[in-house]
Amino acid sequence: MxxxxxxxxxxxxxxxxxxxxxxxxxxxxxxxxxxxxxxxxxxxxxxxxxxxxxxxxxxxxxxxxxxxxxxxxxxxxxxxxxxxxxxxxxxxxxxxxxxxxxxxxxxxxxxxxxxxxxxxxxxxxxxxxxxxxxxxxxxxFRRMDERLREWLAARSGKRVLAITHQELAVELGTAREVVSRLLKEMERNGEVLLSRGKIALPGSFE
Amino acid sequence: MxxxxxxxxxxxxxxxxxxxxxxxxxxxxxxxxxxxxxxxxxxxxxxxxxxxxxxxxxxxxxxxxxxxxxxxxxxxxxxxxxxxxxxxxxxxxxxxxxxxxxxxxxxxxxxxxxxxxxxxxxxxxxxxxxxxxxxxxxxxFRRMDERLREWLAARSGKRVLAITHQELAVELGTAREVVSRLLKEMERNGEVLLSRGKIALPGSFE
DNA sequence: TAGCTTCAGTGATAAAGTCACATTCAGCGT
DNA sequence: ACGCTGAATGTGACTTTATCACTGAAGCTA
Missing domain, CATH: 2.60.120.10 (Jelly Rolls)
Incomplete structure (x- = not known):
């Protein structure tokens, strides 16, 4: 057993x-x-x-x-x-x-x-x-953008995370809109690549 | 003992x-x-x-x-x-x-x-x-004004609380300015009476 | 009572949360 | 292949909270 x-x-x-x-x-x-x-x-x-x-x-x-x-x-x-x-x-x-x-x-x-x-x-x-x-x-006390980045970084072993913004909001204890906006901002910076239900991390698209 | x-x-x-x-x-x-x-x-x-x-x-x-x-x-x-x-x-x-x-x-x-x-x-x-x-x-998830009111209500046995805004901010995990502003607002509503290092609760001044 | 130190008040701005709604996408049935 | 539907995402407007940079006021002490 x-x-x-x-x-x-x-x-x-x-x-x-x-x-x-x-x-x-x-x-x-x-x-x-x-x-x-x-x-x-x-x-x-x-x-x-x-x-x-x-x-x-x-x-x-x-x-x-x-x-x-x-x-x-x-x-x-x-x-x-x-x-x-x-x-x-x-x-x-x-x-x-x-x-x-x-x-x-x-x-x-x-x-x-x-x-x-x-x-x-x-x-x-x-x-x-x-x-x-x-x-x-x-x-x-911590800022949401840092916490989000850390959450993603802790899972950067997987190149693509299958998670919705809503689920991510529950992970961090915030609202879905906040996650959406932060992720969008990160996408504009080239830090992630978004698609429905998925977040692609660097390395997977460079 | x-x-x-x-x-x-x-x-x-x-x-x-x-x-x-x-x-x-x-x-x-x-x-x-x-x-x-x-x-x-x-x-x-x-x-x-x-x-x-x-x-x-x-x-x-x-x-x-x-x-x-x-x-x-x-x-x-x-x-x-x-x-x-x-x-x-x-x-x-x-x-x-x-x-x-x-x-x-x-x-x-x-x-x-x-x-x-x-x-x-x-x-x-x-x-x-x-x-x-x-x-x-x-x-x-909870709003700061509610949490502050509850904190005070839980101590309404004492008519006057000897606590600074800074200490109260630590109790609630927020900034001193936030506590100051909320308390000031409550004072305008007649919910408390403020003085240096003290907060007088209803009953003590009505 | 002059000088210090702590406490409190406040404007300006940024970050985060809330509300309402628009848009887009994937899967499904026909 | 097409259109429907529900879930997921995007976004504007506004409120609440956090942060920064001060100012002012109260009480203590020399």
Whole structure:
């Protein structure tokens, strides 16, 4: 079965326990892992693919909070698991994803009996808090044109991005018109090449 | 000693352990609990007063992320404690505060041996994540005049707030001028009464 | 009371968000 | 191949927020 590094350090007894109780999930791109208000039924350990977590405000506008990929832990689920409150955000699969689902009982046993498991969970939590703090700062203080350029630069491995302006607006937490205008400006500068649902980055058209 | 509810459920052995190893801290208003980059030396359990956690961006601008009060746990410290990375934010005492400082070793023992302690830590983490997610949404999408009014309304218990426009700007993650203009507008509407370093709320001057 | 320092007010301008609508494109059915 | 339709994009007009560069006012201290 696809491994998750947090399981590597378990002793034989716990490993057996884990093998018996872990559920395996395959989720095709586009599927919704959980949505706002929903109850949590276990802790997902992501083993592959890409999942984005986003929230929708009262205003109806959405913003992407962070992504999960191979070897990530869905820290957000732990809080829901422990308190019984529903999710505040929703998670959508971007690239076909796989995850191991740890049910509540097993989670409690692992937390009780494995120091390394606890350590992994705590580290994951810490990283998530850091991410969110950085996001707050970015949203509050940074200029949108810089943030857009950085978002694109971070994905310059792909020569052509298949994304609409609306989706990009949700990534950055802004309005579609703002993204459209900035991209148009960038196209005039020769920084990108636009077509319906696609953004071609330099290197792909020079 | 001032209690923290997370310690209430410990059994006798752990309680003794705790009593022997917990450090007690008194911090006067204005003192800095920790600042950015600093290493973490233990987990603070806040038992009284008020501490604000804020971060300063690359731009040099700051924003208040959240506050801690009686019975709160400084979740942010756990990540630093586990990974050894420095704090990304800073914490400043607003109203004289007290906290119990749990050193790393004791924290590990409590996490190992008390299910309730673990539960308390996880719940605290969950709440903090929720807070930060809500803050992201607020900063990204809500109007500044509404946010300012809500901030003031949440403190309408005090008839007169002793705060400068600059401090208020940090609370909301905006510029001082913006706060000044909005407050001036509110004063024209009779919603507040301004004087140097003070904001008088309705009820105090009607 | 003169001089300093901090706090607050304000005009000008740029960036970003909002609203309303026009235009363009891709896919689909006939 | 043609025209329809819905989604995606373009854009003007206007408001809100951010930034810059000051001015003025309040309180403190020597």
């Amino acid at each position: 696809p491994a998750h590094s947090i399981l590597n350090t378990l002793n034989d007894a716990l490993r057996r326990d884990a093998l018996e109780n872990i559920g395996k999930m395959h989720m095709p791109a586009g599927s919704v892992v959980f949505s706002a208000g929903e109850q949590c039924r276990g802790l997902p350990l992501v083993t592959g693919g890409s999942i984005k977590v986003q929230m929708t405000g009262l205003s109806g506008q959405s913003i992407v909070l962070y992504r999960m990929g191979a070897d990530d832990i869905c820290t957000l689920s732990i809080g829901c698991l422990m308190t019984g409150r529903g999710y505040r955000a929703e998670a959508v699969v971007e690239e076909d994803a796989e995850a191991l689902m740890i049910p509540r009982g097993l989670f409690d046993r692992l937390m009780d009996q494995s120091e390394d498991f606890r350590l992994g969970i705590m580290e994951s939590y810490g990283r998530r808090l850091d991410d969110l703090m950085l996001l707050v700062e970015e949203v509050a | 001032p209690a923290h509810s997370i310690l209430n459920t410990l059994n006798d052995a752990l309680r003794r352990d705790a009593l022997e190893n917990i450090g007690k801290m008194h911090m006067p208003a204005g003192s800095v609990v920790f600042s950015a980059g600093e290493q973490c030396r233990g987990l603070p359990l806040v038992t009284g007063g008020s501490i604000k956690v804020q971060m300063t961006g690359l731009s040099g601008q700051s924003i208040v992320l959240y506050r801690m009060g009686a019975d709160d746990i400084c979740t942010l410290s756990i990540g630093c404690l586990m990974t050894g990375r420095g704090y990304r934010a800073e914490a400043v005492v607003e109203e004289d505060a007290e906290a119990l400082m749990i050193p790393r070793g004791l924290f590990d023992r409590l996490m190992d041996q008390s299910e309730d302690f673990r539960l308390g830590i996880m719940e605290s983490y969950g709440r903090r994540l929720d807070d930060l997610m809500l803050l992201v949404e607020e900063v990204a």
